[in-house]
Amino acid sequence: MNNKRMSGMRLRKFTIVSLTLALLVGLLAACSSGSDESAEKRVLRIGVLYGGSDNEPYFRQQYTDMYEMSHPNIEFEIVGAINYDEQRFEQTDSTKPVPQADPYEKMKEMLNGQNPVDVVVLDYNMLRRFTQDNLLQPLDPLVAQDKFDLSDYVPTVIEGIKSAGDGTLYALTPTFSSSALFYNKKLFSDAGVTPPTDKMQWSEVLNVARQVAKGEGEDRNFGFSFNRWASDGFNNSQVYSQALQLKMFDDKGEKMLVNSDQWEEVWSTVASLEKDAITPTQEFMNKLYEKQSAEGGGNDPFYGDLFIKGKVAMTIGDYGYINELKKASDNASKIKDFEMVDWDVVTVPVSPTDPDVGGSISLSQLMGINSKAQNDKDAWDFIKYSNSKEWAKLKSRSLYEMVARKEFLTPIGGMQYNLEAFTSLKPLPPSSTDSEKIYRENPGIWEAQQPGYELFQEVVKGTKTAREALAEWETKGNAVLERIKNNPTGGGVTDGGGGIEIMPVPR
Structure with a gap:
């Protein structure tokens, strides 16, 4: 009987282990996007802009480790176009300017060399130039061939990528970062002013800011701040001009472009906001800190953040700011004389010439297939995997980045807010020229x-x-x-x- 009992226990244990392994294998198989199960070892070369001993482990942890676990026959080589380690230890002549490498040309070398990379990871600001120079394979035929579902990709991502390729899809990114216009519901209610809405033009937002700004001196409630931290008017004018896609000088760096009607409107507007105390100034912040110091104020967990303090009606903040607001709400009872701000978000202000485009959107991990890839089959399988629903589900817990698939985009911590404010606008169109070249060469x-x-x-x-x-x-x-x-x-x-x-x- 004892032998039979032991045999039964062994059988049950074996069955449980077998089921567990079967489930694990099934999960890994589901994530593999139907990759080739051949035992043949293959190399997949991935090109990134910046390599080095610090960057490579991070990239592997974020993107390739999980794929390798389910694809033991694939070996990754991470290739950096520019190596930080080499730059760090290179000895230069302090009397001469340090030569700056051209990132785009370095990337091209990596794609066109004798041993070209298969997958390239690039920033959005390079995408149009890559497509115009025919460096990337179009992904639309592969998407159609494998019936790879992109229907739930947020407009910010999919439309932004297509616009850079003149309607053709040349890359995919699993995550993105975005900003929105945060507003204080109570300040609008107290002022009897209708809160902002999605896709309001800059002029409309700033007009509303004037209506809601109230109070005098230290009790002043401001209508708008260009970011969470008070800044001087000149920097605010730079933020505003960039949102309107204005340039300070021409692409050759030979002529200033600031003496124009558009720049005059920007400077007149921002200077007026400062003079009329619609936006907080550094002078106001200094007085606030002096008062806190004189009164023997203790630790201020919201140092400099006037929106959380309920002193600014509207401010532009990134997605990660929501986590700061949640932490403030969770700990509000511990803070003396603190009332948690009642807030929501709408899209950032837009230009009247392009109401579907907003600033402060970053698509920084775009993955494309090199036109000269030696292993384009595994390259596409890796891109599919990195942009799969299974991957998005795992990465959706991030508090600072957003996944590109709407199915797994949910408000942080169960809070209620207008999530689409972060996902509906397209990023500013990337340039067909190297906008950073002028700064490297001069x-x-x-x-x-x-x-x-x-x-x-x-x-x-x-x-x-x-x-x-x-x-x-x-x-x-x-x-x-x-x-x-x-x-x-x-x-x-x-x-x-x-x-x-x-x-x-x-x-």
Whole structure:
């Protein structure tokens, strides 16, 4: 009897273990997207922009380790176009500018070399140039062939990618980051003003901000902040101008573009917001900190964050800000004289010329197949896996990134808010030119921005009109651009206008 009992226990144990293994194998098989089960070892080369001893382990942990577990016949090689380790230890002449590698050209070398990578991971700002140079395979035929379901991809991701490829899908990304306009329900209710809605134009949002701003001195409630932290007006004008896709100088870095009607509207608007105390200023923040210090205030968990403090009616924040709001709500009872803000979100303000596009959207892990891939079959299988529903389900727990599939996008911590505010706008269209090239080749070009700071303060003070200040910035900036063009490694020169000496930016 004992032998029979022991045999039965062994049989039950064996059955349980077998079922467990079967379930695990089934799960891994489901995640494998129907990959080739051949035992033949194959190499899949993945190209990323920045490699090195620190970046490679992180990338493997995030993207390839799980795939390798279910595909033991696949060996990954992670190839970096630019190696941080080499740059770190390279000895350079401190008297000469450090040569900056061209990221796009380095990526092209990686795709076109004797041993080209199969998969390339790139940022959205490079995607249009990659497609125009025929460096990527279109994915639409592969999607159709395998009936790979993309119907639940959020518009921000799928439409943004297609727009960069003139309607063709050349890459996929499993995650993205986005921002929205956070607003304080109570401040709008107290002011008797209708809260903002999705796809409001910038002018409409700023008009609403004027209506809801109330109070005097330290009791002032502001209508709007360009970000969570109070900033000076000049930086706010830069944020606003970038959202409207305005440029400071031309693509060659030879001519300032700030003396225009569009820039005049930006400077006049932002200066007026500051003068009328619609946006918080650094001066206000300094007074607030001085008061807290004088009163012997203890630790402030929301240091500088006026929206959580209930002092700003609207602010632009990224998706991760929701986690900060949740932590504040969870610990509100521990904080003296603190009332948790009642908030919701709508889309960031849009331009009247392109109401379906918003700023502050990042598609930074786009995965495409090299046109010259030696292992394009496994490349597509890996991209399918990384963009599968199973992968999205596992990664949907992130508090700072959003998964691209709507099915697994749920509000953080069971909270209720307008989740579509983060998913409905397309990112700003990527450029067909290398917008960063001018900064690499002319490290001192930021000097052309320096006169703008002081001139903007004069607009706020009323000593110059916005157009007068912009015209002067154009003159001074052009002098800097001309000097850099003729003598890129030269020393400081006077601007020839106001007698201000412009020195090279420290490198």
